Amino acid sequence: MKQALEIVQGYQGPTLRIMEVCGTHTHEIFRKGIRKVLPETIELISGPGCPVCVTPVDFIDEAILLATEHGCTICTFGDLVRVPGTRQSLASMRAQGADVRIVYSPMDALAYAKENPEKQVVFLSVGFETTIPACCLTVWQAKQEKVDNYSLLTANKTMPQAYRAMKDACELFLYPGHVHAITGTKICEQMKEEGISGVVAGFTTKELITALAVAVTRFQQGKPFFENCYPRIVKPEGNPAAVHLIHQVMEPCDALWRGIGEMKDSGMRLRSEYAAWDARLKYNLPKVEGKPNPVCRCGQVLQGQCKPTDCPVFGRGCTPEHPIGACMVSDEGACSAFYLYGGAL
Amino acid sequence: MCVGISAKVLKVNQGTALVDASGAKREISSLFLEDLEPGDYVMVHAGTAIAKIDGNDIEETDQLMESLR
Ligand code: SF4
Numbered sequence: 001m002k003q004a005l006e007i008v009q010g011y012q013g014p015t016l017r018i019m020e021v022c023g024t025h026t027h028e029i030f031r032k033g034i035r036k037v038l039p040e041t042i043e044l045i046s047g048p049g050c051p052v053c054v055t056p057v058d059f060i061d062e063a064i065l066l067a068t069e070h071g072c073t074i075c076t077f078g079d080l081v082r083v084p085g086t087r088q089s090l091a092s093m094r095a096q097g098a099d100v101r102i103v104y105s106p107m108d109a110l111a112y113a114k115e116n117p118e119k120q121v122v123f124l125s126v127g128f129e130t131t132i133p134a135c136c137l138t139v140w141q142a143k144q145e146k147v148d149n150y151s152l153l154t155a156n157k158t159m160p161q162a163y164r165a166m167k168d169a170c171e172l173f174l175y176p177g178h179v180h181a182i183t184g185t186k187i188c189e190q191m192k193e194e195g196i197s198g199v200v201a202g203f204t205t206k207e208l209i210t211a212l213a214v215a216v217t218r219f220q221q222g223k224p225f226f227e228n229c230y231p232r233i234v235k236p237e238g239n240p241a242a243v244h245l246i247h248q249v250m251e252p253c254d255a256l257w258r259g260i261g262e263m264k265d266s267g268m269r270l271r272s273e274y275a276a277w278d279a280r281l282k283y284n285l286p287k288v289e290g291k292p293n294p295v296c297r298c299g300q301v302l303q304g305q306c307k308p309t310d311c312p313v314f315g316r317g318c319t320p321e322h323p324i325g326a327c328m329v330s331d332e333g334a335c336s337a338f339y340l341y342g343g344a345l
Numbered sequence: 346m347c348v349g350i351s352a353k354v355l356k357v358n359q360g361t362a363l364v365d366a367s368g369a370k371r372e373i374s375s376l377f378l379e380d381l382e383p384g385d386y387v388m389v390h391a392g393t394a395i396a397k398i399d400g401n402d403i404e405e406t407d408q409l410m411e412s413l414r
Contacts, residue, residue, distance in 0.1 A: 003410055024348055077391075105392025107374060127391070130349065133377060134391040178349045181388060181396040202402060203349075210406040217413050229409055232400045233388055239395055242377040331348070 022176030023050030023332025057290030060085030173198030184238030259299020
């Protein structure tokens with residue numbers, strides 16, 4: 001590791017901005033103190049890869065509507081519960097009697113639906129390519145087993161369009177290891193053809209420092225590059241069985257990213273064959289237009305345009321206990337990482 | 346929510362596997378990975394095994410550094 005660290009610390013070129021797209025990278029980099037050992041010439045920028053952070057306010061409002069107007073049981077990953085909607089969060093609705101359950105996986109939500117046939121169970125389907133296969137699997141199983149009291153409220157997103165949208169914010173990407181374990185590395189090769197460089201990185205200290213050393217070395221060679229620095233998990237072909245199921249169950253759609261706006265073909269929704277498991281259609285949800293808190297600068301944070309500490313309410317009005325924006329809620333959010341490990345304490 | 350966990354496969358059933366993730370035993374879906382065997386290591390996301398883990402980070406990073414020479 002010494003040699004890798006020397007390469008990174010010895011970088012003397014123009015400021016090199018590296019975007020770590022994945023929220024888990026953001027947190028691991030902080031937790032392991034990697035930012036502290038970087039020279040001033042290397043700037044790490046946290047990207048939009050925290051699924052909770054990019055989930056729009058509308059989605060929380062829709063989930064609340066399902067719980068309150070339609071009496072549904074909401075099953076969700078824990079992080080989403082505290083994300084503020086326009087007026088309330090799911091946590092505050094639960095305190096008022098709404099049935100909101102935290103599950104570890106979508107499979108647990110499906111199992112809960114099967115055990116409780118008198119309830120209408122909705123799983124909040126957020127997440128990128130890493131989580132999408134599990135969400136698809138539950139709907140596919142529900143159809144096979146004719147489970148009709150289970151559905152998904154989808155806000156799933158995919159990475160390729162986000163890379164393209166963020167390309168001017170940095171010189172190169174630290175691509176998310178587990179996303180590419182599913183999708184493979186073809187997209188990274190395509191990005192290279194488009195002039196966008198990056199490395200796929202793992203999550204241990206050694207993996208992160210090595211990936212940075214490879215990135216710095218290749219960057220100095222001056223040509224667009226792509227290097228897979230996590231081949232023990234990430235294969236060029238990805239996970240074909242998972243990709244196949246995703247395409248059987250879901251299709252691309254335009255998607256709204258919280259704070260960033262709508263991006264074409266950057267989301268996934270259920271195909272018409274699975275309409276009976278699509279909560280929006282099943283409960284005929286009206287179009288909801290949520291209003292985020294106007295002081296929150298999550299959008300700029302997620303695009304690498306400002307640091308969490310530039311937000312006027314960071315650490316004052318907005319803390320992990322009382323989050324104003326989603327980036328402060330999730331364990332993978334940039335604001336929470338800065339708050340927990342950065343200079344705010 | 347999006348955190349991957351590496352786990353050791355203890356037992357393989359039809360479409361599911363019992364794994365040990367740092368001492369915690371869990372039943373996960375193994376539908377996306379063929380030919381899993383007890384003793385394999387897998388990366389688990391949201392209750393689903395998404396990839397087999399080949400080798401360890403030490404060897405892998407050493408090889409990468411070697412390639413830079
Ligand atoms: S500190 Fe809070 S309000 Fe400011 S950008 Fe982050 S989440 Fe939004």
